[in-house]
Amino acid sequence: MSVHIPINNIIPFSLVDGPGSRCSIFVQGCNIHCAYCHNPETQRLCVGCGACVRACPAGALKMVCGAVEWDQGACVKCDTCIHVCPNHSSPRILYLDAEQVFERVKSYMPFIRGVTCSGGECMLYPEFLSELFGLCRGVGLGCLIDSNGTVDFAEHQDLLALSDGVMLDLKCWDDSWFVSLTGTDGKTVRKNLAFLAEQDKLAELRVIVTVDRNDPEAAVRGAAGVLGERVASTRLRLMRFRHFGVRGEMEGAPSPTDERMDAMEELARSLGFGTVVVS
Numbered sequence: 001m002s003v004h005i006p007i008n009n010i011i012p013f014s015l016v017d018g019p020g021s022r023c024s025i026f027v028q029g030c031n032i033h034c035a036y037c038h039n040p041e042t043q044r045l046c047v048g049c050g051a052c053v054r055a056c057p058a059g060a061l062k063m064v065c066g067a068v069e070w071d072q073g074a075c076v077k078c079d080t081c082i083h084v085c086p087n088h089s090s091p092r093i094l095y096l097d098a099e100q101v102f103e104r105v106k107s108y109m110p111f112i113r114g115v116t117c118s119g120g121e122c123m124l125y126p127e128f129l130s131e132l133f134g135l136c137r138g139v140g141l142g143c144l145i146d147s148n149g150t151v152d153f154a155e156h157q158d159l160l161a162l163s164d165g166v167m168l169d170l171k172c173w174d175d176s177w178f179v180s181l182t183g184t185d186g187k188t189v190r191k192n193l194a195f196l197a198e199q200d201k202l203a204e205l206r207v208i209v210t211v212d213r214n215d216p217e218a219a220v221r222g223a224a225g226v227l228g229e230r231v232a233s234t235r236l237r238l239m240r241f242r243h244f245g246v247r248g249e250m251e252g253a254p255s256p257t258d259e260r261m262d263a264m265e266e267l268a269r270s271l272g273f274g275t276v277v278v279s
């Protein structure tokens with residue numbers, strides 16, 4: 001039987017989630033809690049506290065048997081529910097299986113080149129991904145995984161075989177930075193970096209550049225060391241931290257300057273990265 005998973009959002013056409021126009025699927029739920037997360041409402045599953053139901057100005061939410069029910073038709077997308085939620089969650093979730101998501105994906109063809117699954121952390125739902133990717137590949141669509149890298153890809157080789165690759169976040173390099181930024185160490189992320197590169201499944205490596213929160217220079221140097229000769233065929237995206245959507249300790253944190261981003265790009269090129277994209 002197909003597994004139904006919590007889906008936070010499906011964006012029909014995105015140009016920033018991999019090559020070409022893609023349908024982006026955002027799952028709900030994450031296994032880490034990054035201080036710089038720009039969509040923190042995707043981190044946790046709803047615990048049914050009811051705060052959003054009381055705050056909704058459109059009457060689009062109600063409690064049914066201890067769970068929130070969302071009336072999509074009545075919702076005016078004001079985001080009040082997200083702002084009042086004390087749990088980094090959202091009541092605007094649909095539980096869908098792979099067939100149901102695929103029906104939506106199909107309706108966006110022929111205007112998309114593929115799908116990208118993101119989150120939250122989509123690798124928390126590998127069975128769903130395998131089923132969805134199997135369906136998508138059957139109609140000629142490409143399939144990418146956007147992941148924080150904390151789930152061991154070596155244990156999901158069948159899923160990897162169905163995927164064109166992984167856009168892997170490398171949030172830091174040293175464990176002290178990882179723990180302070182995400183709440184967990186980076187052992188599995190570093191292992192995945194080496195494994196995905198070996199398997200030729202590293203579609204893109206992503207490093208967010210912050211001011212004093214993650215030492216991105218060390219991340220880029222560390223990655224280059226692990227990649228060895230493969231660095232020349234690796235696409236690296238350097239992403240400037242922006243505070244939009246961020247809640248908590250980094251809500252008002254500054255973005256790095258243009259000079260810092262230029263220096264990061266220069267460092268990455270000097271280490272031999274084949275493609276360096278700054279965004």
Ligand code: SF4
Nearest residue numbers: 056075076078079081
């Ligand atoms: S976004 Fe949330 S609070 Fe606003 S109308 Fe929709 S369900 Fe209600």
Ligand code: SF4
Nearest residue numbers: 046049050052085091
């Ligand atoms: S979405 Fe958040 S505020 Fe609404 S019931 Fe769930 S935990 Fe409470």
